[in-house]
Amino acid sequence: MKLLLLLQFITVNAILNFKKHSLLNTTDHRILSNVKIYSNLAEIIQPLGKLPLEFSAEDWADIRSDSMTLIGTNVNVTQQTITEKKKSLNNLPVYIRSPTSSHTETKFLKGTMIDENRNLVKVIDKDISKDPVYLTVPANDIIYEDEPFQSKYYVNFTYETTDAVYLSYLRSNLNWKTRYQLSLFEESKSPIIIAMADIRNDGKSRIDVEHAELLGGDINLRMFEQHRSERYEAREHAVMYSISHAQLSTGSPPPSVSRGEEVAGLYVFSINQPFSIDAKTNYILPMFRPQLGIVLK
């Protein structure tokens, strides 16, 4: 029950926050409008694009399809469909290894795919017959002119609303964790621990995020309490670490991570600027720098 209320709070909050941010319509699912990143997945909320929504197989693999839904202040979804459509190769030209090929010489024949499920191909080969013949060809002996096996996924909704509607879903290829770096500059100074947000795009393509919040429950509360009075300007000390190629628009200061706000035991850190993360890349941003009351001997 507590969790449900919490989730509801976060979602409502997301909608409210969202209105302040982007109102970009997009069917490109790699541009993410409003993202809440958790330790193991991310929740994406964006304005609903033109229906049906189309997803590539690559994107779909990273999406929790059962999480896809519409949200808004007054929206009733009455029906939802998810359809996989594979591009049919039937009636498209293909090349096949000719049955008259010898061990020393491979001949290819141009034909037409009749039934891709059975690999039934129609060819005209004067060595065999004047008329077209039909062959069932081993899969390895077929060469395609078109790129085969590209499925697309279509999501459609029937809904009623009186207000703006947003698409919400979970992606498993985006997550974050905190990293800590202990700096011992000089023996006379007290050691500094720097916390950094390590955001990982584990997907196969680059993603652009317009507005993100990092949510976590494992941040040590005492770090905040001790230094609440001390205003830490992240930008002043901003150090950008980037493993691989985290993207930055030139000229503007690097994005920074806000001080966390606690919401029912969960910490929420907003990132103040849009950012992009390449495929298989960790993007690391400084978070906060509490001082430790440790005396080193």
Ligand SMILES: *[C@@H]1O[C@H](CO)[C@@H](O)[C@H](O)[C@H]1NC(C)=O
């Ligand atoms: C987004 O789509 C809505 C409805 O189709 C339209 O009214 C609005 O102008 C669009 N916004 C942008 C930024 O294209």
Ligand SMILES: *[C@@H]1O[C@H](CO)[C@@H](O)[C@H](O)[C@H]1NC(C)=O
């Ligand atoms: C999507 O749903 C709408 C509303 O029910 C319907 O009018 C439309 O034909 C559907 N589109 C597809 C491609 O199924």
Ligand SMILES: *[C@@H]1O[C@H](CO)[C@@H](O)[C@H](O)[C@H]1NC(C)=O
């Ligand atoms: C959604 O359903 C509720 C409960 O049936 C109803 O009160 C509300 O008016 C509906 N909203 C829309 C936009 O149809």
